[in-house]
Amino acid sequence: MTIADFIIVGAGPAGCALAAGLAKSKRAPQVVLIEAGGSDPSLFSQIPLGLATRVPWRNRENYAFETIPQPGMNNRKGYVPRGRGLGGSSLINAMIYIRGQRQDYDHWAALGCRGWGWADVLPFFKRGETNSRGSDDHHGGDGPLRITDLTAPGAATYAFLEAAKHCGFPLNEDFNGADQEGVGLYQVFQHQGKRFNAAEAYLGTAPYPQNLQVMTNIEVESVVFEQRTAVGVKIRSGGKETVIRARREVILSAGAIGSPHLLQLSGIGPGDALRSHGIDVVYDAPDVGENLQDHVDYAANILSRLDGLVGYTPKALGNIAKAAFEYRKRTGLLTSNVAEAGGFVRSRPEVDRPDLQLHFCIGLVDDHARKMHVATGYALHVCVLRPESRGRVTLSSGRPSSKPLIDPRFFSDERDLDLLVRGARIVHDIVEAPPLAGSASRPLYPIDFTNETQVKQFVREHADTIYHPVGTCRMGGNERSVVDPTLKVRGVDRLRVADASIMPTLISGNTQAPSAMIGEKAAALILDEAV
Incomplete structure (x- = not known):
């Protein structure tokens, strides 16, 4: 197609949900979905445990961005893996199905995002879900996203749950049910032991409907x-530039890094900064790229010989080889999402709802698993659920091929550091509790938790993202917000953004499910306007 009704840029969870919602509607508009990556996921993406090969390094499914040096992290650069290909980051993430807390969405509504309260978004979550446990007041039973329990959680994962229970944290069988608080096994985006990415869920496989071109x-x-009206997109393929025109709308679903970057390259952003890169200003929008939020995370890496752990030892590698035979029946170790369990806990008893999230990983995750050790072990992560620090995504140059500058400004608000230090103490209480304690275990990096100054410095040295950037095309009810509650970009016509970048504040948990919800709701908003 050289012209279509709708052009969607980016095929992550939001873009796939949006494309399917528009293309499969009764009106059957012509939809073009454009993705920078490829169409076929690698074997390492399809096998759940294969994420250990996808996340740490740049590959065909991972942009592997870095932040600029972070003063709050002793001037280290942070690591920002982002998915590339049909499915976006659902190709490389840990497949964890979490919606967040109802208060997150009610807070959006209170900020002026009418129609985005919990009662408004819950029907979209349910409509999108087929849960292996069946449907109820909290879950759907016939949606495109397949949500299931892990096939074969390891013994070490159950040891973590027992240790957390020993420390007073209740067990929770459903983090997306009536109450999020507690520890338990995560449900995952899987089907029959394989990763079930967003493209599989919403688009299926080619050939696609005639009115959808991918x-x-x-x-x-x-x-x-044309003036301030979006009429299409300029693309590059095979060294040639082409313009695809949109009769009705262009919608950006390129994610919290890609969408603000593309807006700025297109002339929508802080005017002086755009002009300094030789970009003609279409609309001076100072907040484009601002408001970046991410879950800053600390991980205790523990050397251990517990059963069910992976690592670079002859025995552990042999176990993975043996698991290849089990995987023919879609069970066993290769079905693990690595982060098999976790939970949502309060840093102090007086806090009204969980403000920390735990992830228990069945292998060492030292510097995002980029530092490898000839050992087995586990990593217990803790992250700040609702950070106060705010960063930005800006241009490094006016060339479309240039990488954006990513500056989360981690710990620019000291409250985040104080909260993560409390989280680190909770984590180390758990790893020192039975049955985790005494299992031939010792920390990879010992720390004296009686020295507050040393602990803060230690957390600064080891903290980084756990891969949930949002907020850079902030939705709101005032003129400074980048998009309004219908996701239309302010100051121009026929342009919307629909992905995690529109979140005014970060939700309390993993972001794949909320991103897909945003795509589904965007489709409904657009179709409702066409009535």
């Missing part, structure tokens, strides 16, 4: 405007 390995260089 274009892969195509770079979108900018949105094309």
Whole structure:
């Protein structure tokens, strides 16, 4: 197609949900979905445990961005893996199904995002879900997303649950049920022991409906405007530039890093900064790229010989080889999402709801698993659920091929550091409790928790993201917000954003499910306007 009704840029969870919602509607508009990556996920993406090969390094499914040096982290650069290909980050993440807390969405509504309260978004969560446990007041039973329990959680994972219970944390069988608080096994985006990415869920496999064209390995260089009206996108393929025109709308679903970057390349952003890169200003929007939020995380890496752990030892590698035979029946170790369990806990008794999240991983995750050790062990992560620090995504140059500058400004608000230090203490209480304690275990990096100054410095040295950037095209009810509650970009016509970048504040948990919800709700908003 050289012209379509709708052009969607980015095929992550939001973009796939949006494309399917529009293309499969009774009105059957012509939809073009454009993705920079490829169409076929690698074997390492499809096998759940294969994420250990996808996340740590740049590959065909991972942009592997870095932040600029972070003063709050002793001037280290943070690591920002982002998915590339049909399915976006659902190709490489830990497949954890979490919606967040109802208060997160009610807070959005209180900020002026009418129609985004918990009562408004819950029907979209349920509509999108087929839960292996069946449908009820909290879950759906016939949606495109397959949600299931892990096939074969390891013995070490159950040891973590017992240790957490020993420390007074209640067990919770459903983090997306009536109450999020407690520890338990995570439900995952899997089907029959395989990763079930967002493209599989919403688009299925080619051939697609006649009114949906999916274009892969195509770079979108900018949105094309006539005056202040979006009329299409400029793409590059095979060294040639082409313009695809949109009769009705262009919708950016390129994520919290890609969408603000593309807006700025297209002339929507802080005017002086755009002009300094030689970009003509279409609309001076100072908040584009601002409001970046992410879950800053600390991980205790523990050397251990507990059963069910993975690592770079002959025995552990042999176990993975043996698991390949089990995987023919779609069970066993290869079905693990690595982060098999976790939970949501309060840092202090007086806190009204969980403000920390735990992830228990069945292997060492030292520097995002980029530092490898000839040992087995586990990592117990803790992250700040609702950080106060705010960062930004800006241009490094006016060239579309240039990488954006990512500055989360971690710990620029000291409250985040104080909260993560409390989380680190909770984590180390758990790893020192039975049955985790005494299992030939010792920390990879010992720390004296009686020295407050040393603990803070230690956390600064070891903290980083756990991969949930949001907020850079903030939705709101005031003129400074980048998009309004219908996701229309302020100051221009026929342009929307629909992905995690529109979140005004970060939700309390993993972001794949909320991103898909945003895509589904965006489709409904657009179709309702067409009535």
